[in-house]
Amino acid sequence: MGNEQHDILLQFGDSLRKIRTQKRLSQTQLAFETDLTREYINRLENGKVNISLINISIIAKVLDIHISQLLPQNK
Template identity: 40%
Template sequence: MREIRLSKDITQASLAFDCGIPDSQINRIELGKVNCSLSYLPLIAQALNVNPKDLLP
C-alpha cells in the first residue's frame, strides 16, 4: 500500500481523509503493526484508484 500511495504522491493524511480513517491507522497498516480491516480495504483501494486485490500481499 505504501508504494502505491507514494507513487501517486499522496500523503498518509490525505489518504486517511479521503477514506474517513484516522491517519494513525493508515500509518499502523503501512508499518504492519495492524492488519487492514476488510471494511477499510475497499475504501483505501478506491482512494488510491486501484483494485482492492492490488493492496493484498
Template identity: 40%
Template sequence: MKEKSEILVKFGSTVRNLRIQKGLSQEQLAHLSDVHRTYIGMIERAEKNVTLTSIQKIASGLGVSIIDLLEDDRRTN
C-alpha cells in the same frame, strides 16, 4: 516483542508504495479513504490487522482495486 505477520508487512508495503507513487501523504490518503490519519501509518508499519471494510476504503482512496492491494508486492516495487 511480537513478530509482525508477513502478510501484514507485505500489505503495508503495498499501501505505502502505491501511496508514494500517487504523491499522497498518509494524511491525504486517510482523508480520501475516510479513515483516521494515524490508521494509515499503523497499516504501513504492519501494526494493525486491517479489516475487509478498511481494505475497500483504502483501495478506493488510492483509486485502485482491492486485488491491486492484495497482489504480490513485486508489482509495486
C-alpha cells in the same frame, strides 16, 4: 500471531505505502480521503493492523486501484 500472518500485514503495508507514494498522496491526505485516521494509516503501513475487508475496499477505492493490488502477490 504467527510469522506468516505478520508477514501478510507487513506486505500489505509495503504495498500501501508504495502505491500511496506513487499517487503522490501523503498519509494525511489518504486519511482525509478515506475518513480513517493518519495514525491508522501509519500503523497499517508498518504492518501493525489486521485490516478488515471493508477498510481495504475503502482504501483501494480512494487510490483508484483493485483491492488485489494491495495484497501479497504470491500464494
